[in-house]
Amino acid sequence: MEPLICVTGLRHRYGDGTQALDGVDFALYPGETVAVFGPNGSGKTTFLLHLVGLLQGVGRIEVCGMPVERRNFAAVRQKVGILFQDSDDQLFMPTVFDDVAFGPLNLGLDPHEVERRVGACLRLVDMDGARTKAPYHLSAGEKRRVALAGVLAMEPEILVLDEPVTFLDPPGRAALVQILQRLPQAKLIVSHDLDLARELATRAVFFSQGKIVASGAVEEIVARFRWESVGIKEQLRK
Numbered sequence: 383m384e385p386l387i388c389v390t391g392l393r394h395r396y397g398d399g400t401q402a403l404d405g406v407d408f409a410l411y412p413g414e415t416v417a418v419f420g421p422n423g424s425g426k427t428t429f430l431l432h433l434v435g436l437l438q439g440v441g442r443i444e445v446c447g448m449p450v451e452r453r454n455f456a457a458v459r460q461k462v463g464i465l466f467q468d469s470d471d472q473l474f475m476p477t478v479f480d481d482v483a484f485g486p487l488n489l490g491l492d493p494h495e496v497e498r499r500v501g502a503c504l505r506l507v508d509m510d511g512a513r514t515k516a517p518y519h520l521s522a523g524e525k526r527r528v529a530l531a532g533v534l535a536m537e538p539e540i541l542v543l544d545e546p547v548t549f550l551d552p553p554g555r556a557a558l559v560q561i562l563q564r565l566p567q568a569k570l571i572v573s574h575d576l577d578l579a580r581e582l583a584t585r586a587v588f589f590s591q592g593k594i595v596a597s598g599a600v601e602e603i604v605a606r607f608r609w610e611s612v613g614i615k616e617q618l619r620k
Contacts, residue, residue, distance in 0.1 A: 385409040386461075386540055386568050387433065387445055393426055393592075402428040403439055403489040404592035410540065417579035417600055419609055420589030426572050429589070430542055434459050446539060459507030460489075463538035463567075467545040469525035473517040478509065478528050481517060487534045503531040507561055523554020527561065534565075541569045548580055576604060 387410040394403040401424050410416060420426050429438040432446065435455045443450040445458045466472055474480040486496045489603055504510040507527040517525060518614065533541065546562070547555045559581055562569070572581060579586060579600050586603040588596045596603055603609065 383411055384447070385411050385444075388443070389429075389432075389572075390440055390442045392429070392431065392432060392441035392443060394437060402592055403432070406441070406592070406594055408587065408594060410568055412539075412568055413566075413583070415571065415583045417583035417586040417603075418570060418572040418589065419574075419579075419586055419603060419607070424589040425592040426589050427544070428592075430464070430544065430570070430572065433542065434462050457522060460536055461538055462540045462542060463533035463536055463548055464542045465530055465533055465544065467527075467548050469522070469529040471534060472529040473525060476516060477513065477519060478504070478515050478520075479513040481528060482513075482532045484534050485532060489536075498544040499535045499537070500531075504528075506534060506564075507531045508557065518565065521554065522549045523551065523557060526550060526554070526558055530561070531556075539567060541565065541567045543569060543571045543573075545573050545575075546571065547573070547575055576600075577610070 387408065389406055389408040392403050392406040395401050406425070406429060418426050430435060432439060432443060433450065435452070435458060444462045448454045448458055450458050450507050473481050475484055481543050482500045482503055483496050501510065504513060507530055509524060509527050509531060512520065512524065512528070517528060520528065547558060550558065559578065561580055571579065571581070571582060583600050585598060586600045587594045588603050588607055596606060
């Protein structure tokens with residue numbers, strides 16, 4: 383089985399001299415959900431930004447067989463959908479419908495196809511009844527689901543989720559987890575929420591000082607790095 387994401391020898395140094403990534407090798411296969419663990423500043427976010435060309439380092443990255451380089455950025459960004467930690471970073475249109483339709487419209491799709499995608503994705507996240515609402519009138523959990531619908535409307539093959547349950551109350555968290563469990567896309571989930579990883583992930587990787595230093599079953603990684611206590615402390619400090 384060919385990987386959807388293949389990263390080899392990825393390095394990145396910021397302008398101030400900080401070595402953010404120091405030889406990352408990684409593969410994501412169809413149907414996988416991989417939890418990405420590691421302390422703050424270990425390179426997780428820098429790694430994610432490289433997957434869609436928002437940062438460019440040294441090494442090789444392929445997404446769905448395409449090298450992540452300037453000529454392929456548009457195609458790669460259709461394959462990889464990113465759900466940001468703060469939904470307000472993704473919701474900026476007057477209505478829920480407009481937000482979810484924004485990406486497909488920018489692809490130049492005809493209005494009927496846009497309507498089909500918006501309706502299907504809002505139903506998928508149980509938000510079809512909110513299509514005429516202003517996003518700022520929604521709860522945090524509803525915003526997250528609408529933001530996810532906007533990502534899904536681009537029909538990506540891979541979902542990248544950055545702390546997806548942050549700011550959500552228990553009902554909102556439970557609703558989002560149930561939706562994510564139903565989605566067929568391969569997923570990368572950066573989170574300090576170990577219960578989320580246990581509910582969704584098929585394996586985990588651990589970042590430290592710009593490298594992936596371990597890969598394995600979630601419980602194996604948690605035990606090896608004593609991430610149970612460290613992760614909770616990190617989360618409480620946020």
